[in-house]
Amino acid sequence: MASRRFPAGLAGALLGLLLLAAPARAAPEAVTIFAAASTTDAVTEIAELYTARRGVAVRPVFAASSTLARQIAQGAPADLYLSANPRWMDHLAEQGLVAPGSRFDLLGNALVLIAPLDSGIKDSGAKDEIAAGFDLAGLLDGRPLALADPDHVPAGIYAKAALTHLGVWPQAAGRTAHAANVRAALALVDRGEAATGVVYASDAAIARGVRVLGRFPAESHPPIRYPLAIVAGRRSAAVEAFHAFLQGPEAAGRFRARGFTLPGAGS
Numbered sequence: 001m002a003s004r005r006f007p008a009g010l011a012g013a014l015l016g017l018l019l020l021a022a023p024a025r026a027a028p029e030a031v032t033i034f035a036a037a038s039t040t041d042a043v044t045e046i047a048e049l050y051t052a053r054r055g056v057a058v059r060p061v062f063a064a065s066s067t068l069a070r071q072i073a074q075g076a077p078a079d080l081y082l083s084a085n086p087r088w089m090d091h092l093a094e095q096g097l098v099a100p101g102s103r104f105d106l107l108g109n110a111l112v113l114i115a116p117l118d119s120g121i122k123d124s125g126a127k128d129e130i131a132a133g134f135d136l137a138g139l140l141d142g143r144p145l146a147l148a149d150p151d152h153v154p155a156g157i158y159a160k161a162a163l164t165h166l167g168v169w170p171q172a173a174g175r176t177a178h179a180a181n182v183r184a185a186l187a188l189v190d191r192g193e194a195a196t197g198v199v200y201a202s203d204a205a206i207a208r209g210v211r212v213l214g215r216f217p218a219e220s221h222p223p224i225r226y227p228l229a230i231v232a233g234r235r236s237a238a239v240e241a242f243h244a245f246l247q248g249p250e251a252a253g254r255f256r257a258r259g260f261t262l263p264g265a266g267s
Contacts, residue, residue: 029238030057032077034068036084036226037181038109038155038200042258043082046251056238064181066152072097072231079234080243082106082226084182085154089227099230106246107226108261110201111158111216115139116192117209130166130214137171139196139213144177146188146197155182158221159198165220186210200224202259225263 035043040062047058061068061078069088072078073095081098083089092098113130115121121139136145148156156178163169179185182199189197190209197210204212230243245251252262 029236030059031079031238031242032059032061033080033082033242034061034063034072034076034078035080035082036065036068036154037062037183038084038203039082039107039226039260040183041206042202042255042260045258046246046254049250049254050242050245054241056242058242064148064153066154067180078231079236079239080228080230080246082228082246083154084109084224084226085157085222086225086227087154087157089229092229092231097232099232099235102228102230102235102243104228104247105225105263106228107255108263109224109226109259110218110261111155111162111198111221111224112201112204113196113198113213113216114186114189114204114207114210115196115213116189117211119192119195121196121213128214129217132166134166134168136163136168136196140171140175141195143175143195144188144193145172145175146177146179146185146194147199148182148185149178149180150176153179153181154224155185155198155200158224161222162198162216162220166216200259205259226260 033043043060047060050056050058065083065085065088068081069083069091072081072092081092089098089103147159150156150160160169163172177188177194179188182203185197186199186203186207188194190207196213204210228246230239255262
């Protein structure tokens with residue numbers, strides 16, 4: 001039997017109808033994580049690794065934990081929230097905005113005092129703990145002390161607690177330069193616009209223009225913990241998978257390399 005041949009125009013139209021009738025292949029679901037500014041480098045690297053491995057886009061949004069929590073409370077479309085302290089995660093949990101069973105203390109950190117790399121300030125070694133009653137006023141010499149906003153931002157809250165515990169907060173009165181987040185405080189010191197600053201150890205580790213004068217004793221401030229959780233109403237297979245990946249060994253290695261500690265992991 002001779003095969004039937006359709007006119008070229010009709011064949012093209014039939015092909016178009018077949019393509020329209022075929023089920024569309026769904027694009028992989030993207031995941032949005034709102035994360036504390038201090039995690040910028042680590043989370044960006046992990047997000048890129050995850051996308052390369054799994055083919056799922058991860059969209060990180062970085063700011064102060066307080067800012068991000070307020071945005072989530074106002075309905076911002078975050079799937080995951082990584083806070084630099086429990087306070088702002090508690091704030092969301094109290095409003096029913098944390099998915100049950102998804103909260104986990106992902107990271108830890110330390111607090112350090114930094115100065116511009118080329119400053120003449122003497123230090124006794126980055127590994128030494130800062131002693132109570134140290135001469136903060138002498139270090140400042142009339143110039144600003146950079147820290148994240150101590151009324152709202154976790155890094156600033158920890159900094160004020162540490163300086164108060166060591167008995168030197170009064171020396172900082174009227175001499176602090178409040179920044180929107182810890183990375184902004186780091187930048188003030190990096191650019192030489194502040195004599196010293198208080199930041200996380202993980203932040204100091206990535207800045208080329210600063211040096212660590214000393215480390216604040218762990219007991220001088222509340223434990224630094226970064227809780228991770230899924231935002232209520234945002235559970236999906238893609239979100240659950242990235243939530244699990246952040247707690248896995250590959251992500252842990254990236255976090256360690258960036259200066260973070262892992263609670264309960266002996267580091």
